[in-house]
Amino acid sequence: MKIGETILKLREAKKMSQEEFAQHYHVTRQTISNWEKEKNYPDLQTLVQISNESGISLDSMLKDNFSLVQEIDKKVRHLKIFKIGTTIVLAIVLLISSYIGIQKGRQNHLIRTYEDTLEEMGFEKEGNNYYLTDSDFKYEVYIFDRPDIWELNQKMSDSEKFIIATLLENNPDLKDNLDVTIRKTNDFITLYLSKGTHTINDTSPQIREYSLDKNGQIKHKEKMDTVDYEIYDQLKDEIANGVKKLNEMYSTLYE
Known part of the structure; x- marks a missing residue:
């Protein structure tokens, strides 16, 4: 007997x-109509x-309904694929x-x-930075940004590895x-x-920069103007000591 007939007779x-x-099978009226017309089929559960209530064995129903067997087989295969896919997705999520x-x-x-x-x-x-003060300088180190989470090797970027030393204002050789x-x-x-020193239209300080060697000596003195060289000459001992300490700090912190 076809499954549609079985459901109708039941x-x-x-x-x-x-x-x-x-209501008895917790579906819609249209679903029952489709079952009876064999437009689609009930799930295996x-x-x-239905088999228990109709007295017709499940084996008999399946033998007489090849389309139903195909439908169940299709659902089982889809379920297996779904389970495999779900397992793969869960594994990927777990790995990530x-x-x-x-x-x-x-x-x-x-x-x-x-x-x-x-x-x-x-x-x-102090805040987001670290400071250390000695007799001549105030040393400053910035807190670096966290590396990108997807960078396999978690480390500071080279651009973030630096230390700054500012000469204290109470130095007797420091001009106003x-x-x-x-x-x-x-x-x-x-x-x-x-x-x-400012111009009328420029309220920001003039900043000049000069390269120093590892001992704190100016690399290209000829590029310094007279005033800057006089400043450097007055402060060269403090600058050399500051560079020496910066080298030691840098080596301890980054190397």
Whole structure:
């Protein structure tokens, strides 16, 4: 007997309308109509329930309904594919989550080690930066940005590896309105002289920069104007000491 006939006879035997029968199987009335006309078929769980209530074995129903067998087989194959796809997606999500967790752990370790080293060197945190002051200079180190989470090797970028030293204003050789700053990077040591001389239309200090060697000596003295050279000559001992300390700090912190 066709499955549609089986469902129709079972409904009539129970003296139920399609609406009542639909409520019994938790589907819509239109679904019952489609089952009876064999436009589509019940799922396997519902078939088992129909088999039990009609007294017709599930084996008999399947033998007489090749289209139903094909439909069930198709659903089973789709279910297997869905399960495999779901497993793959879950595995990918798990891998990505694990990777992000590991990378964040590496980031935290990198930053914690960096900050611990700064504190061991005597730096103190003020806002987002670290500072250390000695008799001549105030040293400043910036807190670097977290590396990109997708960078496999979690490390600071070279552009973030630098230390700045600013000559203290109480230095007796420091003239009014003059800032003396040294910036140490991996490749360069630069001296900045910022003088408070202005033009009428320019209210910002004039900033001049000069390259220093590893000992704090000006590399190209001939490029300095007379005033800047006099400033450098007066402060060369302090600058040399500042560069020496910058080299030591840089080596401890970044190398």
